Amino acid sequence: MRQTTEFDSHSRVTRLPNGVRVVTERMPESKTISLGLWIEAGSRHEAPGQEGMAHLMEHMAFKGTTRRDALTIAKELDTLGGLSNAFTSREATCFYIRVMDAHLARAFDILSDIVLNPLIDPEELGREQAVILQEISMVEETPEEKVHEDFWAAAWENAALAHSITGTPASVSAVTAASLAQWRRSHYRPDAITVVAAGAIDHAALTDLADAAFGSLAAVTSTPTKPAGLYTPPKIALRRDWEQNHVILAYPSVGNSSPDRFIHTLLATLLGGNMSSRLFQEVREKRGLAYSIYAGVNGLADTGLLEIQAAVDPERTGELLKVVAAELAAVADGAVAAEELDHTREHLKGLLYLGAESTENRMMRLARNILLFHRHIPIEETAAALDAVTVADVADAARTAFTQPNTGLCIMGPTAALP
Numbered sequence: 117m118r119q120t121t122e123f124d125s126h127s128r129v130t131r132l133p134n135g136v137r138v139v140t141e142r143m144p145e146s147k148t149i150s151l152g153l154w155i156e157a158g159s160r161h162e163a164p165g166q167e168g169m170a171h172l173m174e175h176m177a178f179k180g181t182t183r184r185d186a187l188t189i190a191k192e193l194d195t196l197g198g199l200s201n202a203f204t205s206r207e208a209t210c211f212y213i214r215v216m217d218a219h220l221a222r223a224f225d226i227l228s229d230i231v232l233n234p235l236i237d238p239e240e241l242g243r244e245q246a247v248i249l250q251e252i253s254m255v256e257e258t259p260e261e262k263v264h265e266d267f268w269a270a271a272w273e274n275a276a277l278a279h280s281i282t283g284t285p286a287s288v289s290a291v292t293a294a295s296l297a298q299w300r301r302s303h304y305r306p307d308a309i310t311v312v313a314a315g316a317i318d319h320a321a322l323t324d325l326a327d328a329a330f331g332s333l334a335a336v337t338s339t340p341t342k343p344a345g346l347y348t349p350p351k352i353a354l355r356r357d358w359e360q361n362h363v364i365l366a367y368p369s370v371g372n373s374s375p376d377r378f379i380h381t382l383l384a385t386l387l388g389g390n391m392s393s394r395l396f397q398e399v400r401e402k403r404g405l406a407y408s409i410y411a412g413v414n415g416l417a418d419t420g421l422l423e424i425q426a427a428v429d430p431e432r433t434g435e436l437l438k439v440v441a442a443e444l445a446a447v448a449d450g451a452v453a454a455e456e457l458d459h460t461r462e463h464l465k466g467l468l469y470l471g472a473e474s475t476e477n478r479m480m481r482l483a484r485n486i487l488l489f490h491r492h493i494p495i496e497e498t499a500a501a502l503d504a505v506t507v508a509d510v511a512d513a514a515r516t517a518f519t520q521p522n523t524g525l526c527i528m529g530p531t532a533a534l535p
Contacts, residue, residue: 118323123492127482130323135307136330139486140319141478148198149220149315150479151322152212153227156310156487157303159281160206160341160416165290168283169299171204172241172248172291177211178202179240181233184226186240192226199476204281206416208487214476217316221325228329231304238293245288252282259427259528263362267526268414270352271366271421274345305336312483315475344371344419349524353532360427361529365440367517369413369420373488378501379509380413383517384422386452386460386510387411387443393460394443399426405436417488421524422517430531437525437535448514450507457507465499 120130126142158170179186193200198215200223211231215223255261265280272278282288311326347368369384370376388395388411399405409426428436471477472495485493525534 127492137310138323138326139312140317141314141482146315150214150475151313154310155209156308158205158207160276167279167287174202174204175244177230177234180235181229224325236293259362263528267364270350306333314478352526353534354528356528358529361430361433362427364526365424366421366524367522369422371418372415379513384411384413444518448518450511
C-alpha cells in the first residue's frame with residue numbers, strides 16, 4: 117500500500133510498498149519540471165577492489181538498455197529539448213533532466229529505462245573504461261584537483277571514504293561486465309531509489325509513473341553504511357613540475373545532517389566564500405599572494421572537513437601559510453563582529469532565495485533534504501537557522517576546529533616542503 121505524507125500545500129512524499137520514494141515540490145508559476153532519479157549508491161558504497169564502480173555504472177547507463185541503444189538514448193534526450201545529465205558523489209548517483217511539463221512522461225521513461233535496464237555490454241564497457249582512464253589522467257594533470265584527491269585520500273582512516281570517486285587505473289581496468297552487474301544489483305535497490313521532481317509537477321501522476329516502472333522491483337537485503345571513521349590530519353609535501361605550489365589546509369567540520377552545519381557554513385564563507393571574505397581580502401587584495409583563495413565545507417552525511425585551498429608563488433608559500441594562520445587565530449579569538457557575520461549571513465540567504473527560482477536547484481535541494489532528513493525543509497526554515505547563528509557560535513566553532521593537532525596540510529608544487 118502506498119503511504120503519502122503532505123509536507124505543505126506544494127510538497128509531498130509517497131513511499132511505494134517496496135520502499136521506492138516519490139517526492140515532489142510544485143512551483144505554481146513554473147512551466148518546466150526538473151526530474152531526478154537518485155540512487156543512494158556512491159563511491160562510499162564500494163568495497164576494496166570495487167573502487168570506481170558507482171561512477172562507471174553511471175557512465176554505462178547511457179550506453180544502451182534492453183529497449184534503446186546509446187544513439188537512441190542521446191537522440192531522444194535531445195528531442196525533448198531539455199537539459200539532462202548525471203553525476204556520482206561519494207554517497208549517491210543521480211540521473212536528472214529538465215523539460216517542459218508536457219514532456220514529463222517521455223523524460224521519465226528514458227531515465228527509468230537507463231536506471232532499470234542497462235545492458236552492460238562488454239564491448240561498450242571496454243570503451244567506457246578507456247574514457248574513464250582518460251578522466252583519471254586529466255585529474256592527474258590538473259593541479260587543483262590532484263592536490264585535493266591526494267589530500268582527501270590521506271585524510272581518512274576509512275578506505276571507502278578515502279579513495280577517489282573515479283577509482284584508480286587498476287580498479288577501473290579490473291571491472292568486468294559481470295562484476296559491475298553484480299555491484300549494481302546489490303546497490304540499485306528499491307529502498308535506495310528516490311524519484312524527485314520540482315516545478316510544474318502533479319504528484320499523483322509522477323507516483324503512477326514511478327509505480328509502473330519501479331513498483332515490481334523486489335526488495336534486496338542492504339548492508340548498513342559504515343561510519344566515516346577518523347579524520348587523520350595528514351602533512352604532505354609532494355614535488356611536481358608546476359609553476360605554483362598548490363596548498364590545502366583542512367580542519368574537522370561537521371556532517372551535512374548536523375544541526376551545527378549552519379555555523380560551519382557561515383564560518384567557511386566569511387573566511388573564504390566570496391570576494392569580501394577575510395582570506396580573499398588579506399591574501400589577494402592586500403598582499404597579492406594568490407589569484408584566488410577559497411574556503412568551504414566538504415561534507416558527507418556524518419562528517420566533513422573545512423578546507424582552504426590556494427595556489428601561490430613557490431617563494432611565498434611560507435608567507436601564505438602565516439597569513440592564513442593569523443586569520444584563523446583571529447576568528448577563533450572572537451574577531452568576527454556582528455556586522456561582518458550579518459554581511460555573510462545575507463550573502464548566503466541571497467544565494468538560497470535566488471536558487472529557489474530554479475526548478476533544478478529546488479529539485480536538488482529537495483532530494484538532499486529527503487536523503488538526509490527524510491523530510492522537506494522549507495527555505496524559510498533554513499533562513500531562520502542561518503539567522504540564529506551568533507558571533508559566539510562562530511568563535512566557538514573556530515576555536516574547536518583550528519588547533520595544531522587538527523591541522524591537515526598538503527603542498528604540491530616545484531618547491532613543496534612542510535614548514
